[in-house]
Amino acid sequence: MYNPKAFAVEDLPQLHQMMGDCRLAVLVTHGEHGLQASHLPLLLDPQQGPNGSLYGHMARANPQWRDLEAGAEALVIFAGAEAYVSPAFYPSKAEHGKVVPTWNYVAVHAYGSAEVFSDPHRLRNLVSALTDRHESTREQPWKLDDAPAEYIDSMLKAIVGFALPIQRLEGKRKLSQNRSPADVAGVRNGLAASPDPQDRVLAHLMPEQSSKE
Template identity: 75%
Template sequence: MYTPSGFAIKDLDELHRQMLDTRLAMLVTHGEQGLQASHLPLLLRPEQGPNGTLYGHFAKANPQWKALQEGAEALVIFAGADAYVSPGFYPSKAEHGKVVPTWNYVAVHAYGTAEVFTDAERLLELVSALTDRHETGRAQPWTVADAPTDYIDGMLKAIVGFALPIQRLEGKRKLSQNRSAADIAGVREGLAASPDAHAQALAHLMR
């Protein structure tokens, strides 16, 4: 990922926070079948390895897991908040007019090679942890144990799990840091006034 030094996220805790905030990641591989990508909810175990370890699963019918099994490197993209930045947000537009549109965003890229597994006990632990994470906060959280055991056993046979120790992490936080203080304030105010939820999220980050 092209990342000028002023936009780079270097702090591991901040990188992990962004990954945890991204509920659906994109896993990209390049193997014998060429480029493949899947959108997956992932579980991050930050304490496992120097950069953490990612866990997830594919439908067994999705051939991408075979690329991981064959040792293909994976790129996992965690896309955060993003918003279009209009030149009209910049006070400097009125001064000299030398401004153009851009896009502000936050993103983290994780790289590594994965271990693939089909062990039922390990898969059950994974899907239970993923479910608990996303059911937290609901008035009546659903758990894997709520479904019939034989049904879950059948579902587990239809998926393939993976553990991906993160070998390299890149983070980018492009929030108009290359603009003047007045222009940054103008962007922040312009995004905050937008009816778009993504723009408002970016404005919050810029505070």
């Protein structure tokens, strides 16, 4: 992705944190049928490989897994907080008027080639781990064993799993770092006062101070 130095994130633990904060990723491949994309929850193992590895599954009826099986490079997009930035937020608007709208956002792109698997035991462990992650905040978490064993077995036959060692990572935090400290504060305060909860989340990520680069 286009990633000016002022916005680039290169710290691996920070990249992993940004990926973990995104609950639903987008897996993009190009193969025999052109570009394909699937929206998937994924698990990140930061200890597997120099950049970590991603694990997920998709419906066996989804033809995209055959791109992975054929060795196609995959792009996995983790889109984080995002917000529209109005020129009205900038104090510099009153000074010279040379401001335009933009968008602030956080994103990570991960690249790699995946191994596809259908082993029932391995699939069960993957699905169980994904379930545990997303049920962990519930008062009474649902477990895989709560469903009849034969039903789970039939569902596992309908999916394929994949393991994707990350070969390359690109991270971006576009948080008005290229603006003056006064403009950064104006954007942060404007978004923090917004009725839109997504705007307020983005405001929380913005630095208290910034220097124009």
